Amino acid sequence: MARVIVDVMLKPEILDPQGQAIAGALPRLGFSGVRDVRQGKRFEVEIEGEADEAALSEVRKMAETLLANTVIEDFTVRVER
Amino acid sequence: MNAARVGVVTFPGTLDDQDAARAVRLAGAEAVPLWHADHDLKGVDAVFLPGGFSYGDYLRCGAISRFAPLMDELIPAARAGLPVLGTCNGFQILCEAHLLPGALTRNEGLHYICRDQGIRVENTSTAWTSDFEAGQEIVLPVKHGEGRYVADADTVSALESSGRVVFRYVGGNPNGSLNDIAGIANEAGNVVGLMPHPEHAVEDLTGAPSVDGRGFFTSILKKLVNA
Numbered sequence: 001m002a003r004v005i006v007d008v009m010l011k012p013e014i015l016d017p018q019g020q021a022i023a024g025a026l027p028r029l030g031f032s033g034v035r036d037v038r039q040g041k042r043f044e045v046e047i048e049g050e051a052d053e054a055a056l057s058e059v060r061k062m063a064e065t066l067l068a069n070t071v072i073e074d075f076t077v078r079v080e081r
Numbered sequence: 082m083n084a085a086r087v088g089v090v091t092f093p094g095t096l097d098d099q100d101a102a103r104a105v106r107l108a109g110a111e112a113v114p115l116w117h118a119d120h121d122l123k124g125v126d127a128v129f130l131p132g133g134f135s136y137g138d139y140l141r142c143g144a145i146s147r148f149a150p151l152m153d154e155l156i157p158a159a160r161a162g163l164p165v166l167g168t169c170n171g172f173q174i175l176c177e178a179h180l181l182p183g184a185l186t187r188n189e190g191l192h193y194i195c196r197d198q199g200i201r202v203e204n205t206s207t208a209w210t211s212d213f214e215a216g217q218e219i220v221l222p223v224k225h226g227e228g229r230y231v232a233d234a235d236t237v238s239a240l241e242s243s244g245r246v247v248f249r250y251v252g253g254n255p256n257g258s259l260n261d262i263a264g265i266a267n268e269a270g271n272v273v274g275l276m277p278h279p280e281h282a283v284e285d286l287t288g289a290p291s292v293d294g295r296g297f298f299t300s301i302l303k304k305l306v307n308a
Contacts, residue, residue, distance in 0.1 A: 010186075014231055015257070017191050066148070069141055069177065072184045072231060 002051035003080040004059045008068045009040035043067055044080070051079040085305035087298075088115040088125035090155075090171075092146045096133030097168070101280040105129065108283075108298035110305075117149040126305045127164040127208070128155060130171030132224075132278060142185060142227050143173035152178060164208040164301055165272045169225055172264070172274030181265055181274050182240070183232030189257025193226040197290035199252035200263050200277055204244045207270040212300040219293035221277035223255055228276040230258035230265075240265055248275050 010016050016038050023037040045062070047055050060077050068075040087105045089112050091098045102112035113125050117135075122128070136145035146152070152174075159165045159180050167175040175181045188194060197220050202213040213219070232240070237259055240246050248264035256276070264275025279294030281287070 013233075014186065015189060015229075017187050017189055021191055066140070066144065069144065069184055071176075071182075072186060 002047055002049070002055070004045045004047060004051055004056065005078050005080050006043040006045060006059065006063045006067050006075055007040060007078075008043070008063070008073050008075045009038060011072055011074055014072050041067075083111075085110040085127070085302055086113050086123075086125045087111070087301065088113045088122060088128040090115045090117065090128060090130050090151060092117040092133070092135035092149060094133055094135045094137055095131055095170070097131035097278065097280055098133075100278075101129045101131040101168075104280040104283045104294065104298055108295065108302055110298070110302055115151060117146065117151050120150045120154055122151070122154050122158060122163075126308075127166070127301050128159075129280075130165065130167035130174055131280065132169030132171055135170055135174065138170075138227070141173075141177065142170060143175075143177040146170075146174045147177040156180060159267075159272050162269060162271050164304065166209045166297065166301070167272075167274040168278050168280065169228070169276055172276055173227070175272060175274040180272050181267055182236045183230055183265070185227050185276070186229045186231055187227050188225070188229050188255070191226075193224075194228070194255040195224040196222070196255065198223040198250060198255055198263075198277055200275075201249045201251045202247070203249055204247045204266065204270075206244070207247055207266045207273050207300075208304050209273045209297050209300050210247060211303060212296045218251055219296070220282070220291040221279055221294060222281045222290065223277045225256070225276055228256040228258065230256075230262040230276075232259065237262075243268070247273055248277070 019038040105112040250261045279297040282289040282294035
């Protein structure tokens with residue numbers, strides 16, 4: 001069994017009001033020096049067997065089909081550890 | 082002559098299907114309930130995808146619904162010309178299904194907006210807007226947290242230049258949509274999606290801000306009767 005991580009982020013040109021709200025809250029809490037925050041999603045996909053190239057390509061397909069909307073989001077796929 | 086049959090789709094979490102069915106009946110058509118888990122469009126002449134929170138808006142609004150068994154039937158039928166109207170969550174589903182370009186994202190300012198909204202009808206050549214006058218301003222309820230229309234610059238300019246921006250917000254943009262876009266159509270004009278709710282504006286009895294929503298249903302009925 002292996003765990004594959006899919007990170008999904010809004011494309012840089014898409015406004016992220018949630019990230020902006022977080023960035024706005026941080027200085028109020030005393031955290032200074034934050035220039036920007038973008039919020040995304042992390043998926044932990046546990047697969048049977050090895051995380052070989054075939055399995056990763058299958059996870060990429062999952063990400064393209066369902067986990068991310070590639071109209072507005074980018075994703076990255078990596079194996080944990 | 083038999084009444085035109087308009088299918089109204091229910092997903093788990095759909096809220097506005099009963100209002101949509103009622104609006105269809107008030108316009109003089111038969112409302113045919115369609116169930117998300119069936120591979121069956123029941124031979125309807127048009128389909129209404131109502132609003133709500135299908136699948137709890139999990140993952141992204143409309144992202145799970147888009148893969149429902151019914152959608153396996155609806156997507157090819159829409160591509161082949163079946164008239165389809167999606168409002169609110171229905172619009173989100175149409176975008177996720179790539180029947181319409183772009184996407185609906187979190188409102189600018191993050192607030193869930195529920196109010197009566199001015200809308201200008203920009204295109205009266207679609208299956209669902211022929212009974213309006215070009216440039217007509219109508220009032221419909223809006224109620225959504227994720228209605229900010231976004232698409233890449235090429236897509237937006239293609240929509241604008243081909244008249245596929247069907248509805249535009251007037252008197253204030255509730256959600257930060259690009260170019261005040263409230264609704265769009267596909268190239269053929271048979272698939273239309275918008276965030277506002279025509280099905281909530283068909284009867285004075287309900288305290289609706291107008292009965293302007295009736296125009297959507299009279300438009301599609303005329304089209305079906307003349308087909």
